[in-house]
Each structure stands twice: as structure tokens, then as C-alpha cells.
Amino acid sequence: MTKLLRHYKMIVFLTALIAVPGPAHAKEQAMTPEELERQQQLINQQVLQTYAEAGAQPVDPGIINMEVPSDSRYTLGVNDVIEVTVLRHPEVSGQYIINQEGKIQYEFAGDVHVAGQTKDEVTDTLQEKLTEFIISPEVTVKIIGYNSKVVYVIGEVGQPGKIFMRGDTITVREALLQAGLPLLTAKVEKSKLFTPSANGVPEQKKVNVKSLLYKGDLRENLVMKPGDTLFIPPTAMTKVMRTIQPVAAPITTGAGVGRTVTTGGF
Template identity: 40%
Template sequence: MKTLKRASVLVVLLVIMAMSLGMGCSSSRSSRAAAPLEEKPVVASAEEAEPLAGLEALPGGLGKKESKDHRIAYTVGPDDVIAVEVRQHPEIGGEFLVSPEGTIFISLIGSVEVEDATTEEIARRLESRLAEFIRDPEVAVSVVAYNSKKVYVLGQVGNPGEHPMRGNMLTVRDAVLLAKLPLDTANLPRVAVITPDEYAPQVRVVNLNDILYKGILRDNIHLKPGDVVVVHRHLLAKLGKFLEQVLGPTARLRAAEDLVDVLDR
């Protein structure tokens, strides 16, 4: 009777695995185990990353490669904090919170539009306005707090949630590093990257195992503000959680041992 019960549990487990594989994975290649965490991610430059093949044809040009300068130059937005320094006139400068309207207010010249401008563009704009009051003004601008542009990394990572962008572009790899790397329960070969849209959200699947542990950067696509990276649980982790909820700790351990025996044959 005991052997029969264990056999029944094993059959249930195999059925669950078959259903999960049929729904979420079209090939065994998609469900292979995640890379061990002791492996250190391969260090690779974000500039080496290439967008997924064929994305150039997507609406809005989401797959088009951006120039290096465009990716690096951060454009200021609401809730960012910028520091303004006016040479020989420290009383004019200071730190300024960008308003919801995309402006800052400087006492001598009033409201200045800064949204969607780089720090260099803002400096030139301020110099032009200050020239009415100061001879040959020299202005330096820097970003103190990055608050206007965010991406979201959810699921099986060390620090899920929102993460600020320090540039107009951020790669999947860099976003996951900001989120403190994946957990050992993560399904690394099938990570979803979602670009929200009210009518036609886009979902792309990338191989994070290749990106982090093999240095293969074909899938290391660039994220845009508001993009969501979802790191799902791998199949065995889902199965373990299900067993814990349904069977209890002792039965779960016995069933897992049976499953491992079958998989090792």
C-alpha cells in the first residue's frame, strides 16, 4: 500500500510536469536548469549587445540600434534633482528639483524649461538667460538624483522592484545586476521583457543564462523607461512550491526523492 501511494504521487508529479512543459516550453532546450550561482557573470561591455534579430521591423523601431552618444546622454525629467554651478556667482546656483511641468526656478531669471534636455543643453540654456544679467556666464550642470526614468525587474531576483535609469538606455543585463542577480529558482533561459502599451504591449523572451554566464549578448537588448523584466521560477521550483502547499514537508521530500530517481534513470 505504501509503495502504491508513492507511485500515485509520482504519477501526479509527472502529469504536472508534462502540463507545465506543454504550456510554457516548446522544447526541452527552454526548460534546462539555471546556471549555478557560484558562476560569476561574464563581464561584457553593454556596447557589444545586439538587439534580437528581426526587431528592426517592429512598430516604433524598438529593435533599431541606438548610437553610443544617444544611449549615454541622459535627458532630465520631472522629479530629477540637478545641481547648477555658476562660476564666480555661487549665490545663483544650487540644487533644483525638476517640477512636474519639467521646469526649475532660478531667482534671477525665473522658470527654465529643462525636461528632455541633457545637462550640457541645460547649461547652455542657462548661460543664454544669465547673459542678460552677467557678463560671459559659465554654467555647469549635473544630475544629483535620477528619479524620472525607471525600469522594473520582478520575480526571482535578489531585489525585485523599480530601479532608476542613469541613462536613456539600460540593458537587460545591467537591470538584472541592479536587482542583485537571479535566485537559484530562476528560469534563466526564458526571461520575459515587457514593453507596456495600452493597446499592444510587447513581450520578448531573452536567454539570461547566455547573457550573464556565457557572455553571449545577442539577447542583451536595451530597455526603455517603463519596461518590465520578469524572471519566472523554473519548473522544478514551481513543482517544489506546489508540493509544499499540497502535500506537506514530509510527503514533499519523499515525492521529490522519487522524482529525482526517475529523472536520473
Template identity: 35%
Template sequence: MKRLLVWFALSSMLGACSWKKIPETPVVSEGVAVAASTLGPGDVVEIKVYDEAELSGIFAVGSGGTVNYPLIGRLAVEGMTSSDLAETLQKKLGEKFLRNPQVSIIIREYNSKKVSVFGEVNKPGTFRYEDNMTIIQAVSMAGGFTKMASKNQTNVTRLENGEERKFFVPVEAIAEGKTRNFFLRPGDIVYVPESIW
């Protein structure tokens, strides 16, 4: 009986030691919520107003963060989400020009938002962010992994509230369906290290 108690005590101590060795940097095993993307200079939006062809079309956000929209003129859109823009247009059009306008917005290009992919990929560089972009998509844009890539040690550096955070993302496990995908945010930096094996 005493031997059993001693063995249990040692096991508990070893377990406690192992727990302390877990790295502080989080290891991601599931998807991270996607923040709503906002508009900026260079972005391209498609505005659709139901049954109003003349008010529908493709519009580019200018360097000043505005779009030149029929009837309304220059409209400041920088920092707006697509939902914000739809609500703003519905309100402005409804005030003077249309009764109960129905407006929908499609973001065609996020040129103001970028993600970077470096390390063991075939075509490292900076790429245009796309809505609901995943780490799998980003690696694909960068030409896929090299033969030396440590796929499951891929890390993402992200700036949140002025502080830098780093996530380790098991990309190979995601591709094999063993864990949830990881969603990127504008400004993320993806780094794929070299395998030591």
C-alpha cells in the same frame, strides 16, 4: 560525382528549412544605443556655474516640470536633456547677468524615469532609472536571479514610436563577458522566465 551533388542539394535544402525557423523576435547579442534621457517632474539636478557659488546647487524639478532658479525664476525643463539645460542656462545667464558663463549639469536622481523587473528575481518591482543603466544593474537592483531563473532567456519589452518591441537578452553570457552589455531605457520592462530544466 552524382552522389556528391545529391548530398550538396539536400544539405542546401535542409539549411534553407532551418533558416526559416529563426524567430522573428530579435535576439540581442550586443549593446543597444542609449537614447538621451530627458528631465521630468521629481528629477533632481545639480547645476554648477563656474566661479559662481550662489548660482550653483541642487534643484528639484517640480510637478509642473519647472525649476526655480536664481535670477531667472521658474524655468521649464521638462523634456530637456542635461545638455539642453546647460545650453539654456548659459544663454539666459549670458544675456543679462554674466559674461561667458560656464554651466555643467549632473543628474542626481531620475525619479520621473522607471524600469520594471519581474519574473524569476528575488525582489521584483519598479526601480528608478539611472543614466546608462544596464540590464545587469537592473537585475542587481531586483535582488539578483532566483535559482529557477532562465538567465539567458531574459527579455526586455520596450515601447518605440508607439510600437512594442521585445528583445531577448543573454544576461548570463553578458556577465561572463561573452557578449556586450545591454543598455536599458526609461520605461523598459525586464522579465526573467523560469527555467524548464
């Protein structure tokens, strides 16, 4: 009887803890550079606040106060969006989506292949084509939609899902900052990085996110490439609570007072 009572108390205790919010779904929409920069500043503030509340400080504050990477070396791909501005010539200025063939449909020049080029290289390409119609054209190219390169952060983070890259690579730290950082339910020291391979079996690498974020161990700041997935697993207690959660069912007593009971055998 005593053993049964102890078991019952443990179930009640765990049931009281099961109100753990599930991770929110990420918005799978690319952001403009300005929006990404504003979000990065907000994330930086949230990260510092999180460290302060946890009573822990990173070894190097610069780890948190990072800058949004430059897009000057970003190679364009399918579905990226660029804005072309030709000084004093609005008729050949506008926004263009790179199609599945890696081209944009540009006025006067027809289909222009731009995939695999940087924005500076596209500027030179368009400038050369426009010299047939315009004397000394002044062309500016700006990337306004990053849609071709993505990595994934899943598991116990604030906003799991796609991360749209502003470069050809992204580090684990940068991806985590954009994904909302690990939750309290995360077993961060057991994280894994999965990379697609030709044989269909993804390569796995262990990542100690705890050492990276809280101790500044840059050896754990692995480089992610398009298609990579970073998995932040739950703690054992989180797994237990989520297993118990469906078992606990709210019922109404005869007097109309709601209470929670645990079904199933002990």
C-alpha cells in the same frame, strides 16, 4: 501501502526543501552617480564570485566588468534633480527638482523649461539667461537624482523592482546587474521582456538570460526603454515547493516537541 509510503517520502523530501527565501523588495529610491558607481563595483565582484562558485566562466570577462554609463546624453525629465553651480555666485547656485511641467524655479530667471534637454544643453540655457545679470557667468550643471525614467525587473532576482535609468535606454544585462542577478530558483533561459504598447497589450520578447550571462551571447542583450518590464520566471521545482509550503504546518506534540506534518490527502 508501498505506493502510499513512497508518496509520503516524496512529500517529506519536498517539504525539507521549501525553505527557499523569497526575493527581497527593492528600494525605490534613486541613487546619486557616486552611489551607483560604488554599488556597480560591488555587484561586479559578486558576479565574478558567483561564476567561480558555479564553476562557469563568461566567454568575455568584460561582460561583467562593465562601466556605469555616462550621463552626458541623458535627457532630463520630471522629478529629476539637478545641481547648478555658478562660479563665485552662490546666490544663484543650488539644487533643483524638475516639476510636473518640466521646469525648474531658478533665481532671477523664473521658471526655466529643462525637460528633454541634456545637462550640457541646460548649462547653455542657464548661462544665456544669467548673462542679463552676471558678466561672463561660468555655469556647471550636474545630475544628482535620476527619477524620471525607470524599468522594472521582477521575478527570481536578488532585488526585484524599479531600476532608475541613467540614460534613455538600458540593456537587459545592465538591468540584471542592478537587480542583483537571477537566483538559483530562476529558469533564466525562459525570461521575457514586456514593452507597453498603445493598444494596451504589451509586446513580448523571449530573452535567454542564461546564454547572455554565461555564454556571452550579446544577441540576447536586448535594449530596454522606460516602462519596460523584464520577467525572470521560477523553475518548475520552485513552483512545486512554493505550492507545498502553505500546506506544511508546524504543530506541537503532547510532549511539547515540535514537528512538522503534512495536511491533506495523498
